[in-house]
Each structure stands twice: as structure tokens, then as C-alpha cells.
Amino acid sequence: MFEIKVPSLGESDTEATLIAWLKDVGDEIHVDDIIAEIESDKITMEITATESGILQEQLAAEEDTVEPGQVIGLIDTSVDVAAANTGVSEANEPEETTTSKTKGSSSKEVIPAPETKDETITDTTPLAEREQISVPMTRLRKRIATRLKEAQNTAAMLTTFNEVNMQPIMDMRQQYQEEFTAKFGVKLGFMSFFVKACVSACAEFPTVNAYIDGDDVLYHNYIDMGIAVSTDNGLIVPVLRDTGVKSYAEIEQGIIALASKAREGGLKPDDLQGGTFSITNGGIFGSMLSTPILNTPQSAILGMHTITQRAVVEDDEIVARPMMYLAMSYDHRLVDGKEAVQFLVHVKKILENPSKEAIGL
Structure with a gap:
């Protein structure tokens, strides 16, 4: 098993928030795939894979507070992902491409940003009743x-x-x-x-x-x-x-x-x-x-x-x-x-x- 660890956050940052998993348990992982995103007090960072395999386990959930060096997931590197992909039929290729866009593949396709909590409310649709909406401030x-x-x-x-x-x-x-x-x-x-x-x-x-x-x-x-x-x-x-x-x-x-x-x-x-x-x-x-x-x-x-x-x-x-x-x-x-x-x-x-x-x- 390969451990997915939180990278260094810099001199003054000691913790961050796991804001999104871009891979699910059971998904194939390739080197340089974006696995997750974390947000510190200063920046949002992507955690990329340095080993190939299958995402075996997520040890931290979205919105959890994590620290540098903390293990947040495990990759089963015993599975030969490259070999498993050699038999993919042409009919399946469009589906694979779509998956890579939404799951954070290392391809040059544009990757949609994960949904993040934002304190700005832009919906101006008239409400039946007056109400207030509370949204947590981001770390940044x-x-x-x-x-x-x-x-x-x-x-x-x-x-x-x-x-x-x-x-x-x-x-x-x-x-x-x-x-x-x-x-x-x-x-x-x-x-x-x-x-x-x-x-x-x-x-x-x-x-x-x-x-x-x-x-x-x-x-x-x-x-x-x-x-x-x-x-x-x-x-x-x-x-x-x-x-x-x-x-x-x-x-x-x-x-x-x-x-x-x-x-x-x-x-x-x-x-x-x-x-x-x-x-x-x-x-x-x-x-x-x-x-x-x-x-x-x-x-x-x-x-x-x-x-x-x-x-x-x-x-x-x-x-x-x-x-x-x-x-x-x-x-x-x-x-x-x-x-x-x-x-x-x-x-x-x-x-x-x-x-x-x-x-x-």
C-alpha cells in the first residue's frame, strides 16, 4: 500500500482543510493524477499521485482538518493499472475520457473545479419570505x-x-x-x-x-x-x-x-x-x-x-x-x-x- 500524505504547507501553516476528493475508492490512479484538494490559510493545493494503482481507502473525509505529513488515503500499488487498460475497447474510450475530466486526470483537458463553500451569495431570486443564509468562511x-x-x-x-x-x-x-x-x-x-x-x-x-x-x-x-x-x-x-x-x-x-x-x-x-x-x-x-x-x-x-x-x-x-x-x-x-x-x-x-x-x- 502507498500512503497518500498531506504535503508541506509552508513555514506558518500547520493545518489545512480537505475540501474535495477527486477520486473515489476503487478508482484507478495514475501517476500525476489529481487525487484530492486541500485548502490552507493561504492557498488551495492539489495532491497528486506519485504511484499508480487503485484507491483502496480514504482515511479522511471532506471538510476534515488535516496536518502536513498526515496519511489521508491508501493506494493499492499491486494492481497493474497500465496492463488493465490495454484491453479497453474503442467503444469505451469516450466514457473513459469523460471520467478523466471529472475525476482529475493528468490530461490537458480542462478539469472542472470542485464545488467549494463561498461566503458570497449571488442568487437574487425573490424569496417568498425574508430569510438569512449562514455560510462558513473559507480558511483563506x-x-x-x-x-x-x-x-x-x-x-x-x-x-x-x-x-x-x-x-x-x-x-x-x-x-x-x-x-x-x-x-x-x-x-x-x-x-x-x-x-x-x-x-x-x-x-x-x-x-x-x-x-x-x-x-x-x-x-x-x-x-x-x-x-x-x-x-x-x-x-x-x-x-x-x-x-x-x-x-x-x-x-x-x-x-x-x-x-x-x-x-x-x-x-x-x-x-x-x-x-x-x-x-x-x-x-x-x-x-x-x-x-x-x-x-x-x-x-x-x-x-x-x-x-x-x-x-x-x-x-x-x-x-x-x-x-x-x-x-x-x-x-x-x-x-x-x-x-x-x-x-x-x-x-x-x-x-x-x-x-x-x-x-x-
Whole structure:
């Protein structure tokens, strides 16, 4: 018998919830098949098979709390699954394919996500009587609530604002998009400009890239950038490593990979650990202005917002320009107001003066 164990959940997570079995007792298991899904305080993870056989027993039920290393099921590896499949007739193949889609096969077919409990009620059908519906919060939602409240209770949060003229970046993307895509195999987006601008500002103002550790200040000679991603289960912040030494193309590729993993449930615990600065983009939902909350223990977070044509004065003339408000929330215990303002002014200066050489062309 092969033991199906709960994988490591990361440094700070000690338990998770088994949210779905994607294989039933008696089902055939192939290497890399998705057997079950678990949800920790931070992410939803898939448990995949490393051995082939028959699922002999489920030792934990859906909604059970499980711990890293805990055995939740057994696979009978004495059955030669590959040999058993050699005699399958063509008439049975469509049925097998359908089963693989719903049971979590390792094929590239789209696998429907299992039903999960969500605290959002979207049914607007009129009810005969007024009623209230109670739905348990998911682990991820509870963890988000806890961390946000911890940030408010711990840090002396303050927010400073500025605005940036996005016309130079928009012109550059339009002018060099085709050349950039042909050379690097990825489109030149807005986010890489903001990441690189923040990298430059963090190098200029290292305290913003540091955080309080007890009675000490912990400085970093690297910049691991947290990029907030909205998923169906809530907002999570996967970390893009070593952004200080990455090119625009590498940043774009890294962001696409992290966002895809986040939305498809493929993030690992290490993907969420150890960021030193974060960026969140409420503009994609139409936000004009906001005061982002710190991603503790980090000392600062940059908030991007929607791009809107606004009247501005240039050379004593009123002109329309695509403008974006920027907001940087920071921990005033460590970062002085002067530093925060200068940091944001530095970001604005970098964004409004992009160069072809900087993007690698």
C-alpha cells in the first residue's frame, strides 16, 4: 500500500482543510493524477499521485482538518493499472475520457473545479419570505481577515498620494510592442514598468524595503516583489523573486506565471513567502483611489489605480492626459513621511521617463 500524505504547507501553516476528493475508492490512479484538494490559510493545493494503482481507502473525509505529513488515503500499488487498460475497447474510450475530466486526470483537458463553500451569495431570486443564509468562511477568507486586522493593529499606517502621466508608457508600448513581443515572446505590459520603478526607488530608499523585527530593523540587499492577484477565493500575494536583477521581459513572464498558478490553484507555499515590498492594482476593477493595507511584516505597499483622461497643465496650457493616481501606504514607525513622499516622487519620475534601452531593445 502507498500512503497518500498531506504535503508541506509552508513555514506558518500547520493545518489545512480537505475540501474535495477527486477520486473515489476503487478508482484507478495514475501517476500525476489529481487525487484530492486541500485548502490552507493561504492557498488551495492539489495532491497528486506519485504511484499508480487503485484507491483502496480514504482515511479522511471532506471538510476534515488535516496536518502536513498526515496519511489521508491508501493506494493499492499491486494492481497493474497500465496492463488493465490495454484491453479497453474503442467503444469505451469516450466514457473513459469523460471520467478523466471529472475525476482529475493528468490530461490537458480542462478539469472542472470542485464545488467549494463561498461566503458570497449571488442568487437574487425573490424569496417568498425574508430569510438569512449562514455560510462558513473559507480558511483563506479567515486568514485574509486576520492578517488585515493584524496589520491595522500593529503598524502605524499612513498613506501618501501622487499622480503619474501614463502617456509616455502608453506611447512606448504602442511603438515597441511588436518588436518586444518578437524578441522576448511576451507582451510588454504596464506592470513591469511599475515593478522596475519600485525597484529603483527601493534601492534609493532602502528603509522602505526593510521591516521591523522585534527591536531591530531587518534590511534586505534584494527585492522580492509581492504582486497582488485576485482569485475566486480571495486576494493573494504571490512573490516575484529577485526583481532587482530581472529584465522587463523576465518580470512580465514571471507575473504571468504567478497569476496563472494563482487562478488555477497551482501555487506552492514558497510562492507566498518572504516578500519585501508589494504592489496592488485596483485599477483593473475601476478604482479611482484607495488606501491599500500593508502586507505585513512589509513596511510599504504601492497601490495602482484606473487610468483616466484628466485635464492637466503643461507649458501653461490645459491638455487632456491619461492620468493614474498612485497611493503608497507605509509603516510610519519605520518610514518617515519625507522618505515616503520622496519614494513616490521617484517612482513617478521613472514612470514618466521610460526608455527603449531600459526595456531591452
